[in-house]
Amino acid sequence: MKDIPTIMTSQEILDKAFRRVQKVIVTDQTGIDKTRSEATGRLSALSHTISAVLNKYIRAFPSLDQMHPFERELIDISVGLDDLRHSLGAIDWARKTVETIQKKEFARIRNARTRSEISSALNSSYGRISSVLNKVSGELDFLNEARDKLQNMPGINPNEPVVVIAGCPNVGKSQIVARISSGKPEIASYPFTTKGVSIGHLHIGYDRIQVMDTPGLLDRELQKRNKIELQAIAALEHLADVLVYVFDPSETCGYSLETQNNLLLHIKKTFTGIPLIVVSNKCDLGVPGEGIQISARDDRGMEDLLDWIKKALGKRESAQIS
Numbered sequence: 001m002k003d004i005p006t007i008m009t010s011q012e013i014l015d016k017a018f019r020r021v022q023k024v025i026v027t028d029q030t031g032i033d034k035t036r037s038e039a040t041g042r043l044s045a046l047s048h049t050i051s052a053v054l055n056k057y058i059r060a061f062p063s064l065d066q067m068h069p070f071e072r073e074l075i076d077i078s079v080g081l082d083d084l085r086h087s088l089g090a091i092d093w094a095r096k097t098v099e100t101i102q103k104k105e106f107a108r109i110r111n112a113r114t115r116s117e118i119s120s121a122l123n124s125s126y127g128r129i130s131s132v133l134n135k136v137s138g139e140l141d142f143l144n145e146a147r148d149k150l151q152n153m154p155g156i157n158p159n160e161p162v163v164v165i166a167g168c169p170n171v172g173k174s175q176i177v178a179r180i181s182s183g184k185p186e187i188a189s190y191p192f193t194t195k196g197v198s199i200g201h202l203h204i205g206y207d208r209i210q211v212m213d214t215p216g217l218l219d220r221e222l223q224k225r226n227k228i229e230l231q232a233i234a235a236l237e238h239l240a241d242v243l244v245y246v247f248d249p250s251e252t253c254g255y256s257l258e259t260q261n262n263l264l265l266h267i268k269k270t271f272t273g274i275p276l277i278v279v280s281n282k283c284d285l286g287v288p289g290e291g292i293q294i295s296a297r298d299d300r301g302m303e304d305l306l307d308w309i310k311k312a313l314g315k316r317e318s319a320q321i322s
């Protein structure tokens with residue numbers, strides 16, 4: 001989805017920051033001035049390192065308010081939007097608090113009259129800053145897990161229209177995606193299905209269009225769906241610009257025409273307002289069916305299908321071809 005760096009644990013961040021602290025050496029001063037300069041140098045090394053790391057993490061996560069509703073739903077399914085917001089907020093709190101501590105302790109160090117006052121101010125700032133980081137260690141761990149999940153989730157380009165292919169298992173959805181895509185489809189893993197989702201791209205004129213199939217999702221009736229699947233289907237409603245429903249009239253997929261018809265009825269009810277194109281695949285097997293006759297095996301009817309997709313994208317709300 002997005003390049004998010006590995007999120008370090010609170011201890012790793014502190015180790016990194018204290019390594020910087022140890023490198024601070026003052027050579028051009030002596031006596032208490034040297035002690036004071038070293039202390040302020042160390043404190044700023046500590047707080048700047050930590051705040052730069054935390055700031056990088058906050059910026060690395062996609063902005064939740066601006067993303068495509070489909071991606072937002074996916075993040076909600078896999079990570080939890082509220083938890084993600086809460087953790088990012090906590091990290092921001094830690095960043096600000098570390099900066100505030102630094103400013104206060106800086107003043108104490110500047111006003112200190114003895115070396116021991118300086119070192120006690122410095123030690124107390126080390127302790128306070130470490131404890132702030134330790135307070136958000138759970139949130140850092142959570143963000144690292146979230147990062148792993150988001151990293152593996154393929155992004156959807158919100159500027160490119162999306163054609164979603166639906167139909168019972170084995171009717172040929174993945175083959176169709178492969179046939180109409182200009183390159184090799186990417187097999188993506190999404191949190192709502194254990195099966196790989198194929199995502200291909202096709203070009204119509206100057207426009208790039210995304211095509212995806214939906215294994216485990218739009219391949220059986222919507223009753224008895226679990227919460228995650230329902231949420232994923234809602235996400236698809238945000239995403240789909242055109243729906244292609246695939247029949248296998250040969251029934252070699254293992255599903256009767258009656259079952260396939262019932263699924264179509266469900267999908268029509270769920271995706272109202274989204275142009276629907278009905279195709280019958282495997283026409284090479286000689287069994288005619290509804291809609292456009294195609295064969296993903298020998299390419300028959302593929303040009304027709306592309307034409308209909310083109311028309312449906314032009315007219316969004318109105319096209320219904322079946």
Ligand SMILES: Nc1nc2c(ncn2[C@@H]2O[C@H](COP(=O)(O)OP(=O)(O)O)[C@@H](O)[C@H]2O)c(=O)[nH]1
Nearest residue numbers: 169170171172173174175281282283295296297
């Ligand atoms: N005869 C024939 N078989 C096809 C055609 N399209 C797909 N198949 C076969 O149907 C099976 C299921 O195809 P697949 O694309 O994986 O279906 P999906 O589960 O809907 O994605 C595979 O064995 C394909 O080779 C076709 O046009 N003609």
Ligand SMILES: [Mg+2]
Nearest residue numbers: 173174213215
């Ligand atoms: Mg498939």
